[in-house]
Amino acid sequence: MKFAKKLMALSLAAVMAGSCLTACGDSSKADGGKSGDENTIVIGGSGPLTGGAAQYGVAVKNAAQLAVDEINEAGGVNGVKFKLVFEDDEADPGDKAINAYNQLKDKGLQVMLGTVTTGSCLAVIDQTKKDNIFQITPSASAQDVIKNDNAFQVCFTDPNQGKASADYIAENNIAKKIAVIYDNSDAYSSGIFNTFKSEAKEKGLDIVAEQSFTKDSKTDFSAQISAAKSAEAELLFLPIYYQEASLILAQCKSADFSPKFFGCDGLDGILSVDNFDKSLAEGVMLLTPFAADASDDATQKFVKAYKEKYKDETPNQFAADAYDGVKIIAKLVEKESIKGNMSNSEICDKLKKAITDGFTYDGLTGQGMTWSAEGAVSKNPKAVVIKDGNYSAL
Amino acid sequence: MKKKINPMTRKSFVTYGMLLIVFIAVEIMLNTGNISSMLQGLLVPICVYAILAVSLNLTVGILGELSLGQAGFMCIGAYSSAIFSNLVKDSITQPFIRFPIAIIIGGLCAALFGIIIGIPVLRLRGDYLAIVTLAFGEIIKNVFAALYIGYDSAGLHISLKSQGDLGLGADGKMMINGALGISGTPNDSTFEIAAAILFITLIIAYNFVNSRTGRAVMSIRDNRIAAESVGINITKYKLITFGLTAFLAGVAGVLYSHNFYSLQASKFDYNMSILVLVFVVLGGIGSIRGSVIAAAVLTMLPEFLRSVNKYRMLMYAVVLIVMMICTSNETIRNFFVRNFEKLKGLIIKNKSKTVKEAE
């Protein structure tokens, strides 16, 4: 027994020594790649590639890679090509997010595209600030994410979405009695809900039922639906992701409760869930910057390329945001004639000045996007309604 | 005649020595810049997990009870100290004063909870104790995730519902923002402090095991009824161990919360407790040195498996299963032991020869 313990300790120590060695190997390699090469800029991305939120990270990674490949095939910008390195942060709000970021740094990160989820993003923003690395997140939408001057968003900030939703409902007179079901453990969802609530009050909308759920109990919504039903709500506002929303739609139907449904950009993608009964989503309204079956050229080209490259997957809004994110970086790099051998700090200072200085961008997720010094994007949300199993503009 | 050193003392000094060597090596690497950002970022978390593993080993290895609530104590330590540091960060700007107070506050709050929880819980045994500690950990996590605290000129506002429910004034400031947790905690945890605390934890752990109290606790583990019959107060010793475990876990929580800008309760779920238990079991139940080594290795392992990309967590799972089977299956272990024994026999023979010659 005693010997077994010693053996254990020995083997563990051996593994440790081994891993230390590989670590040193990694670092020397990273240093080698970093210095020099003026014609390559390394974009680092970080998001969940494993675990429950993996779909978002994978979408961002795929779309970012697509954008990078397109740029490189077209000869780069000013001869500068991009290289994407993407690390898994498991959507962790603590050490794993930092680990992923550090790994990116070891791989020569120069511009940061990420992170995908808000929790991880909050964990790394002070690090990127300290290292003075330009950071643009495709999808981390909390307001705190952009509190530092080096961080910018492609997606809407949560409070804006909440306000826009309440305004839209009030102005178009869609409903007066509103029930809300939101994810209390999620920054995105509770962020939207908080501003929706205060704006709804101002616009004279009546929130008759305020229901929430948490990450640990996101399958059974019968209690929440029952509350909304007995409060006789005319509209159910769902500032949540489509995964839970599809369950709510199904459970509303089986509970014989059929209010109007209204959601935010998190609902985008609901139609592309494998085997989803699209009739459930009939009449659902949502504010989203991106719809995969929009008819404009840019969207169609992107969707086609994405499907070709990734086994016929339909890209969701995360993918579109990531694609835009890379293209925005490319545009800025072109504008400032940035080279790969500049220091990260120099790149960051130039980029953050450039993005706030009269820069506009027409992308998949909006026309004429501009950025304030705070880092929030200004673009118009599109309201769409699901009709005959497709999105159509309202 | 040679003076005989107590084997436990020798063991502890070997551990201290090993740690010191690693510490100096890392310091040299840090100062010469020969360290990857990845490894540098892992230094404090490794210390945190090592402290957690050592403290859990006191309950699992020394007291012989399975606890799955380690993350809950860590959560309390992390939150209480982060609140303190956020409150005083403008008035006490010196981290040398602020951080030790934060550590003590975090540790004591966790220990207090440990004892409050321990009084009813320690009546249970075995798997029932495990599930109840898991339940307490989850309750702590859920309550903190639903907690909103803010303050303004009118005083403190607390709500369990939503941010809007607080009714903060215009000058209001959020302290705990529900699931978003606490942000803006000063970055006081450094590798040096974390290593020092790990060192102190080891000293506490070894001395606890070798003390009168420790021996009483181990007697409870080995035979509860016999221990009771010789007059050992079981509840008291169980509570002491449980409280000490909670205290150290709280301190680890303080180090954790002061290492990151933001702190969210969702981090402290049962997976975290289980992770720490994995360190303890893999490092060898009751072996304090093993806990430290296992914590360090298993914290680094998933990071160094990054090169296999999306297969990384799969590899981690496979390594975990294989390690468990290799160390716990008798046939496989005996195979290793036999082959190692031969090797060891050779080495020891040579050694004893040289010793004799020297004499």
Add this chain to the structure above:
Amino acid sequence: MAFLENLINGISLGSIYAVIALGYTLVYGIAKMLNFAHGDVIMVGGYVVFNAIVKANLNPWLSVLLAVVACTVLGITIEKVAYKPLRKATSLSVLITAIGVSYFLQNMALLVFGEKPVTFTSVISIPKISLFDGKVVIKGETTAAIIASVIIVVGLSLFVNHTQKGRAMLAVSEDKDAAQLMGINVNSTISLTFAIGSGLAAIAGVLLCSSYPILSNTTGAMPGIKAFVAAVLGGIGSIPGAMIGGIAIGIIEILGRAYISPQLADAIVFAVLILVLMIKPTGILGKKVNEKV
């Protein structure tokens, strides 16, 4: 009315927990180990049915049968590969191995079935029942879950108490060594237990995914933990206990969410567990274990 509806929903959720809890209870009773991977076997069962119905266009009943067979095979394989070598090791080592298996299944599913969640097709075709002019609706899935759980509990009790194999299981759970001396093949009995437990997991997966039709690689994790709590609450090792515990947890969860606080519903479930264990340290129907000196 709303209360009645919530109560029914609670029983529905509870019945599913009960079926999952039976798997935990059986394995714990006989092999004395917490099979943390049980929840993930549920997820695998769900994916098998999904792929059989949607991708291969099989008949729903045939698909369920296929899932039961697949999960049974999976259960036996896990037992043979990961747990059997540890028969003589401490229960903690086995627990950690089970956690390893759980990680393995989750990440394997991520690679095999993809990271995007899919919508499950309900295999249940029982019509829903409307009461009080549609104010209270009993879903077909609810009826199915309740009926299935009752049948399983009764069937399992009969099997364990009245067949030779079942009595062998009881004997092994009482005393492994004595059972061996009486000529019972302990290894095959434990394998049988895993087979039954995993087969039940497949049925639980079908019920869970039919009621809550979304399926991803982490679908089984949280219901697994809740069902484990249910098994402990009812008295781990007891078959009727799992049923009582499951229904109790389901009702408490839904009512807690509806009338106290949605955020704290899980905390309430765990608090009730603690309270019950304070009063009855081995759960509601748990056997009192006399300590031997």
